[in-house]
Amino acid sequence: MKNNCIVSYIFLGVIILLLSACNAIKHVNEGEHLLKKNTIKVNDKKNIDDEVNTYLMQRPNSLVLGIPVSLNFYNLGSKNFLHPYEIWRDSFPKRHRSFSKAFSEKQSRGYRNFKNSINEWFFRSGEAPVVLDTLKTVETAKNLRDYFQSEGYFRATVDYKETFKSKKRVTVEYNVNTGKAYKIDSISKNIRTPILDSIYEKNSNASLIKKGNQFRFKDFENEADRLTSIYRNTGIYHFNRNTIHFDADSSLVPFKANIHLNINNRLIEENDSIYSTPFRVQKISKIDVYTDYSFSRKNDPYNATDTYNKYTFHAHDEIKYNSKLLTNSIFIYPDSIYKDEDRDLTRKNLRGLKNFRLVDIKYTELNQDSLAAQIFLTPYKKYSFAVNTELSHSNIKQMGVSGKVSIMNRNIFRGAEILNFSLQGSFFNSTDVADQDKNIFFNAWEFGGDVSLEIPRILFPINTTKIIPKNMAPKTNFTLGTSFQKNIGLDKQLFTGIIGYNWQSSKKIRHRFELINAQFIKNLNPESYFEIYTSEYNDLIDVSESMSETITIPPEMYDDNGNLIPLDFIDYMLDPSNNFESSHPNEYGDTQNIDSKYNIITENVLVPAITYEFTYNNREDYKDTDFSFFRVRLASAGALTTQFAKETPESSNKELFGIPIAQYLKGDFEYKKFWGMGDENTLAYRAFLGVAVPYGNSSTIPFNRSYFIGGANDLRAWKIYDLGPGSTENDLEYNVGTLKFLTSLEYRFNILNSFKGAIFADAGNIWDITNSELIEEEGKFTGISSLTDIALGTGFGVRYDFNFLVVRLDLGFKTYEPYLAKGKKWFTNYNFNHSVFNFGINYPF
Structure with missing residues (x-):
């Protein structure tokens, strides 16, 4: 402190x-x-x-x-x-x-x-x-x-x-x-090319220039852009915006303007002369794809050729891509009319394959009615090796240094697939052991490896083309990985297997579906439970001292230093032959609760989940400061796996290979809104609601899938795991719940060049909605009245923008503490002695 x-x-x-x-x-x-x-x-x-x-x-x-x-x-x-x-x-x-x-x-x-x-x-x-x-x-x-x-x-x-x-x-x-505004009185047109006139009439209802509207120059500019887009996506390859002209006559009627639209014919410069000719709809009659183009070999012959569905593929020596599969990312179709949209979509999807560092598309006019499309692809090297080091920060890993070695193999199966193998390790300062050895800054480590395969199409037993067409850039991802964590809680080994699909249905909407997201969590050091959860150990000591007032506790319950041996004492207290349930019901019940918590947290568990994530983000680019973000993630764990598992006689729970299967439903909902206020000032809002409900094979949510609150990216006036559930005030090191609500409002402003500042208010809490006997009544969500348990923290911060990341220092003050007595909840600990200093990487949301 x-x-x-x-x-x-x-x-x-x-x-x-x-x-x-x-x-x-x-x-x-x-x-x-x-x-x-x-x-x-x-x-x-x-x-x-x-x-x-x-x-x-x-x-x-x-x-x-x-x-x-x-x-x-x-x-x-x-x-x-x-x-x-x-x-x-x-x-x-x-x-x-x-x-x-x-x-x-x-x-x-x-x-x-x-x-x-x-x-x-x-x-x-x-x-x-x-x-x-x-x-x-x-x-x-x-x-x-x-x-x-x-x-x-x-x-x-x-x-x-x-x-x-x-x-x-x-x-x-x-x-x-300003005076009085001029309005549009009449609209006339002179479109010299008949096909352009016909296309205009079909789309005239969506015109931005309408009779009675106020005269605005930007409306004419937007209308010119609209018409240009329409023409260039209906086969008029040579059309350009400069062909459109608007004339306005405001001399006839006061404060009225008559608008005249002129679209001339195509101008062609040939042999030092210029002449005009009507525009024509042109089709793509030939498509050539050069799969290994490079500027240094542009004049070398292309000796390898392949054809598929009227596409012709070329390479200098060998075509290394499956022609059929590569066409999944090409949206310029043989015998179709020219469209800017098809060209842009093709360029976007070919770049999205992450196999080509250059994608260039050119068109050549074959005759008045047809074009030839040429797609030049410059591939990356097949293999790439990368070594990365970084400074990391999360709610649990307060400060860390990590390293990663990865090897990438592109186009491994000739379909632009990407195989990636990586090893990563990190040393960091963990909140779990931060108070155990203050002389060691990096008191924990993690090591792991994974292999992943990204396939640029959907691999599924059922044909999904009608639901997820190729223009949504679908991808299938397979991942296998394992990691070891030392000095994080009970130390863990995690095995992860994922089969996931992601696609983008529009510019603003993304989807991710994980058919399998299975994780096996193995606690490597369960015997350290009472060293880490010292509050539980202290509760056991209280029980032993209470018991010693009426009975003599066997000496084997203590080690050579006179310290209570937790697990031996629990077995002694819960032994039916000792009949403590009836003779000492309070001490027996307390011990039973401690034993239940121990079993829940130290139990190895298999979490096989099916998840779906929907993301909406209308941000145009990184300069856009006015945008909204919405994400929903739904998960169902164990619903299918338990059908193949058997119940164990001891617990009546279903296990697979002797491992309990977690079964629950979980939903996360997050909304963010940002308002740009000029001069690099931004008002940012976030709201999060999470609900997790165990059922069937489980009475609780696995610890690492439960909700917690507090930390640098959360409720910043409380340390991670320090608050909740509800209005309970206990000494538990890790407080978790099955319901979480969090909301934040932050005003961000520029201080001096790369130095930024912020003023923020965070509010939220966690609760239990499982009616668990291990949770006190104050920690359970019982309805609207439980909303008075929402804690409030306020504070300010300084950030330094390195362009590639933002280093953040935030200071949070406890403004409203729901666990304090009535009349003391507001501003009781609103001071520097009880403030929480947060170090963060990038913005909290």
Whole structure:
């Protein structure tokens, strides 16, 4: 706790330093004014449209919580250091003599150069004061006028006012008078090519230009894009957007515009002359695929040839790909009309095979009505060897260094399959043993290996083409793996086998179905249970002390040091011949509960699951800051496997090869929403709901498939496993449940270049919904009233963006603690002594 407090104060000190105020006009010269604020008023009302703000040519210095942090950082620098050493020496002779007298000339120069480097870093990393430039004010007014005119306000006017404040500061106000908007009165067209006119008429109902709509330039641009897309996907290969022209006449009726659409014929330049000809629908009559193209051998002959369904495949020496299977990723079809969509889909799917580093598609005109398509593929090397090391972090592995060696074999069965074999190992700091040996930073390790095969098609006994067509880029994945974990809980060995399918039904929607996701979990060190779960051991000691008041406990229940031997004592307490169930019912019941927990956590288990995952993500690209994400994952474990298993006489549970089979249903639902707020500021929201229900062969959920809460990516004011279930307050090291709710709201903002900041609030908890006798009533979910058990944590954080990853430091404070007495739940431990410091890699969600 003491170390955590020290880290917390250091963390807070860094925040205060970054936000500390400085003289904002330190580097503003005489006659200059620091721009403090821009205001845009539209028809005497303050503008609330973010798009309008994008036309400002000059903006004030960026703010963090109302403080110009970047400017303050810049102002930490001194321009006296911007000159060469000799100028500095002559400008400050007394300072120079003092340094030279105390040190040598060389040391004086070195000291000054060192301070100069720091000074330059302040200027380079900070943000220079934004000084008013009236020319940019004038340019902004022009931009605003042009924008509103493009929105149909042809008579819009913009005035501006620069108000000079005291202490070299200025504000600028722009006043926009839009006037009345022009609307579309009539629409006419002149499409010279008959086939284009026919296609236009078939698609005219979806036109973005309609009578009565407000005149907006962007609508005409979008309509031109729409028509271009339609034509280029209905066989008009030579069509281009520049062929479309819109003319507007607004002189006839006040505030009305008549629109005329012109689409000319195709222009052809030939023999120093240009002539026009009607556009024609063109078909693909020939398709050639070059499977080993390279620029260095582009002029070498292609000696190997193969054909399949009118596709011709070429290679310099040998065609190494199965022609039939490769066509599964080609969507340009023989005798079909030309389509941009087919070309783009072909390029996307061929790249998705991860066998080709270059995919290039070209078309050649054979005659007026037909085209030849040429697909050039440059393959990667068949074998690749990779060694990766990384800094890792998770809820259980607080800090780790890992390494991975992998060998990839591409096109192993000539169908663009990928076989991957990897070995990985890591050393890390585990929360399980973090308090056992504080002198060892990396107190745990993990080693494992796996082999996987990715096949770019669906391998299933039933034909799935109608349900999952090839344009959804389906893939089949086989994985076999094992890993050993040391000093994580009871130490584990895991064997995993997966047969999975994934496909993308649209740009925004992905699916994954795992026919088999089987995992065998073997505890390698069950005898360490009471060393790790010390609270359980302490409960046993309490039982023994209570028993010793009335009976004499046999000495063999203790080791040579006088410590209670847990398992021997449990057997002694539960031995029917001792009749403790009737003579000491409370102690017997407590021991029985401890024994049940021990058996649940130390039991080896087979988890054969069938899973389905649906993901919706409408993010356009990595620059998109306004998007939504939704994921649902459903799992059914043991439903089929138990049909082939036999019951054991001892427990009436079904086992396979002597291993109990876990049987449960589980559903995870997650929603995220992000709002971009300009200047690299983002508001992020997350909600998660998880439910797991055991049935049949199981009365509980396997420990590693249960829900927990807390940690750097979860409820950040509590350490992992520290909270729950419900309002129970116990000393268990690992608290888990079968129901979980979590929600987070986080405001992310830019502080200084790559330094980012955040303010967050996390709320959630776990509960038990199995009515287990091992869980106290306070830990069970009983309905709406249980929602008062939701814990709340708030805090702030600093992040550094390395572009390829984000290092995150978050400080969480316990704001509402449901397990405390009434009247003490709010802000009782809202202080640095009880705060939780989180180190994370990348954003929490």
